[in-house]
Ligand SMILES: Nc1nc2c(c(=O)[nH]1)N(C=O)[C@@H](CNc1ccc(C(=O)N[C@@H](CCC(=O)O)C(=O)O)cc1)CN2
């Protein structure tokens with residue numbers, strides 16, 4: 001596709017989804033940003049990267065607004081549908097080691113509380129092992145630590161629940177990067193997604209960093225790569241071409257929304273179908 005067409009497509013998709021930039025000057029501005037964005041995919045200049053990050057910030061603001069405007073009861077209906085779809089799926093049932101996020105309702109994230117309770121139930125059986133994020137510093141560094149009870153968690157500076165480094169018995173929690181067995185499944189948060197696997201996070205780079213490191217670890221150990229599955233309200237699935245990406249963004253293998261599971265990668269088509 002030639003650049004002008006690609007730019008028009010991105011601009012149109014952004015406007016259609018969010019009804020933004022309706023006057024002429026902001027429309028030109030948006031077209032300019034979309035053009036930069038389209039070109040920046042193929043090069044690495046920092047002003048072009050700046051344009052991508054700016055575009056991401058704009059999109060985050062729009063999606064946050066959409067999430068805040070959602071009817072609470074319809075949102076909670078979607079929360080149940082998404083979690084039930086996951087709990088009923090064979091690929092979830094057969095996963096033994098999972099990384100999942102602790103949802104934050106103030107951030108309007110898809111609820112994971114039922115899923116986490118399900119994973120942690122009857123830990124004596126040792127059926128499923130759960131690792132959850134702990135932010136270590138502001139340099140996009142988080143760890144995934146093992147928890148066996150939901151009340152092991154405390155709120156961090158971002159008001160998200162996370163485990164302390166030491167458990168209630170005084171033992172250091174297991175860091176998934178040091179585990180001897182592979183993670184089967186990651187359940188991922190995000191602000192927006194598309195059906196080609198693009199994911200827009202909250203902008204910290206924590207997940208992209210972590211997922212890349214985990215992929216490298218799995219490769220070095222000859223493990224089967226884990227499935228990256230994102231949980232998404234219907235409103236968060238955007239048209240293709242709208243979500244800006246850089247080379248550090250890690251795509252997801254599949255999406256789960258109230259409409260169902262959307263396998264994207266070949267691995268997902270194999271394991272989820
Ligand atoms: N539940 C959950 N845990 C997670 C993440 C997440 O997205 N969700 N993270 C994923 O990286 C990491 C923490 N990163 C975070 C980054 C930003 C914000 C946040 O509150 N963002 C505000 C805007 C803040 C601002 O712009 O100054 C927001 O999105 O409204 C929270 C967590 C690790 N743990």
Ligand SMILES: Nc1ncnc2c1ncn2[C@@H]1O[C@H](COP(=O)(O)OP(=O)(O)OP(=O)(O)O)[C@@H](O)[C@H]1O
Pocket residue numbers: 049050053056139140199200201202203204205206207208209249
């Ligand atoms: N203009 C910029 N140029 C270079 N790097 C930037 C720029 N703006 C933000 N960053 C860095 O890029 C990273 C954020 O990347 P990105 O916006 O893709 O995160 P994300 O995918 O939304 O977040 P996450 O992976 O945590 O879900 C952070 O490390 C941030 O410091």
